[in-house]
Amino acid sequence: MNRLLLSLILAAPALASAAPSSQVAWTPEQLNFVKAGNAQKGRELAAPCTACHGTIGISETPAFPSLAGQLPTYLFKQLQDYADSSRDNPIMTGIAKGLSKQDMADLAAWFASQPASPAAYDSADLKNAETLVTQGDNERLLVPCEVCHGNDGKGQKLDIPALAGQQADYLSATLNAFKDASRHNDVYGKMRLIAKTLTEKEIEELGVYYQDMK
Ligand code: HEC
Ligand code: HEC
Structure with a gap:
């Protein structure tokens, strides 16, 4: 996508409300920051997450999402959105508020580096x-x-x-x-x-x- 078009789109107001729906803007600096996340550090930080999201981020609880194999930039954005209440959730908001941006980038790198959950069921009539x-x-x-x-x-x-x-x-x-x-x-x-x-x-x-x- 050309740069001008991209910046026009990024500057467009959110549809549903006057306030931006997320504070995360993908500037080159932001992108490089997330890409430089330290997966090993993230692995250590992930200990408290595993009770809900599974040992390597494959959830065994239907209501809790898997994180393994997810895009690191998506994971970072969600943690950031929870922390500043752009996305509300009683559990995750409290957890994300306790993380630094560096922690978020490291956690994103760790979960993104894990293999995604294999499909577990036979396809029904869908x-x-x-x-x-x-x-x-x-x-x-x-x-x-x-x-x-x-x-x-x-x-x-x-x-x-x-x-x-x-x-x-x-x-x-x-x-x-x-x-x-x-x-x-x-x-x-x-x-x-x-x-x-x-x-x-x-x-x-x-x-x-x-x-x-x-
Ligand atoms: C007590 C259970 C619990 C713990 C502990 C927990 N989470 Fe969550 N997490 C949830 C639930 C429930 C959701 C779905 C919330 C929603 O619907 O917004 C969620 C959602 C998320 C999402 C968004 C996933 C998506 O697909 O959009 C991310 C990212 C995430 N958690 C990361 C973490 C990280 C990193 C930790 C550890 C620092 C952690 N969570 C600890 C329960 C938990
Ligand atoms: C125009 C592009 C676009 C189309 C078309 C689209 N999505 Fe999405 N979807 C997105 C984006 C971007 C997000 C992430 C939003 C955010 O930042 O939280 C998303 C998020 C989601 C999520 C949340 C995942 C999670 O881990 O929390 C689900 C579920 C989803 N989409 C399902 C669908 C389904 C089902 C359809 C078709 C009926 C669909 N999407 C069509 C762009 C799209």
């Missing part, structure tokens, strides 16, 4: 979800999910998260949170607009679809 992911829905002006999240579900471009292998319950819960805007840290409100058009059943099926994606 034709409708598959259509939404691969084709979207013209009537609702719904862009296929894979345009952004990748056709392997592994995410891309700094802060579009990997979804493949993630806990289905967490995926559905966070989609519902985008739908009712209780989660509002998505830049330009894109995920809120998308989730708003999805039905409860679709959200449930999309969660299972991505959890099962290999």
